[in-house]
Amino acid sequence: MTTDKPLPRAIVFDVFGSVVDWRTSLIDELTAFGRERGIKADWVKLVDDWRGEYVPSMKRVYKGELPWTRLDDLHRASLEKLVAGQGIRGLTEADLAHMTRGWHRLKPWPDSVAGLTRLKTRFIVAPLSNGNVSLLLNMAKNAGLPWDTVLGSDIFGHYKPSPETYLGAARLLDLEPGEVMMAAAHNGDLKAAQNLGLMTAFFARPTEYGPHQQYDFEATGAWDYVASDIEDLARQLGV
Structure with missing residues (x-):
């Protein structure tokens, strides 16, 4: 599938709940x-x-x-x-x-590894997570997550939703914010990224909190892409 929508050069992912089932x-x-x-x-x-x-x-x-x-x-x-x-x-x-x-x-959701592997063929893929680098590296090795690089909060000395995280990711990748897409199962994360000029992609993880889930069952913002999961996001992005 091809798309007429703008495409990012890099896609950075929230991890806890979005890529892995904590x-x-x-x-x-x-x-x-x-x-x-x-x-x-x-x-x-x-x-x-x-x-x-x-x-x-x-x-x-x-x-x-x-x-x-x-x-x-x-x-x-x-x-x-x-x-x-x-x-x-x-x-x-x-x-x-x-x-x-x-x-x-932590174990990945069933679509995560396959979806990231597809996206990696065309885009830079990386976590943009509140986890520290060593945590994210160990998780990637354990779960088979095919990141191109790892953007942990200890690189920036800030946690999301601080602007230093989203803008810092673009800076480290030598890209403009508008060339970077934030992908997550959390509308709040995407809103913070969108406010700073990043592209956005939402996919729901309605069982993240088990019976305690109270929100993020569906997209609540005007995100650039809304997908059913990471493999569907890859399909929408033409890979």
Whole structure:
């Protein structure tokens, strides 16, 4: 399929929830881990609450309550808080480190690898994520994500939706913002990118939060492309 719409030179992707299924991945891994270690906990609640700490922990950095902190370290601090609050006992330092690195081992959605592989034949493809570079590299190796480069938040010293992330991606790729497309399953991420002149593509992940999903079931903005998944985005872009 060919398109009459403008085409980007690079496509940068949100990762957590958009490219990888963080919730199912972590629930499956921690449930198996708890069984192997003989540690009882409500692992589903822990995973949901852990993700619930994601935005609040980054906001503390935005507000200056914390210095710049890698996402790995925010994840670890949130995990320690939740383990204590939920009364989960028997975890060693090695256990906590292993659990935190579970975010490095997230599984892709079924269409992600095939869709990215198709897009890579014509466009630069990269994550533009709040994850740190080492997290994203390990995730890519583990999940087979065929990125051309990795744009982690620690490169910019900022988390999305700070302008430094979106504009920094264009700068590092030596492109104008309008030559870069932000692709995500989150309308808010796309709005921030669009406001800075980037192209946008939306594809829904309606099961990202399981039964707790409250929004992002459909496109709510005037995005350049709206697709059913990453393979459909590739089709719309002519690859």
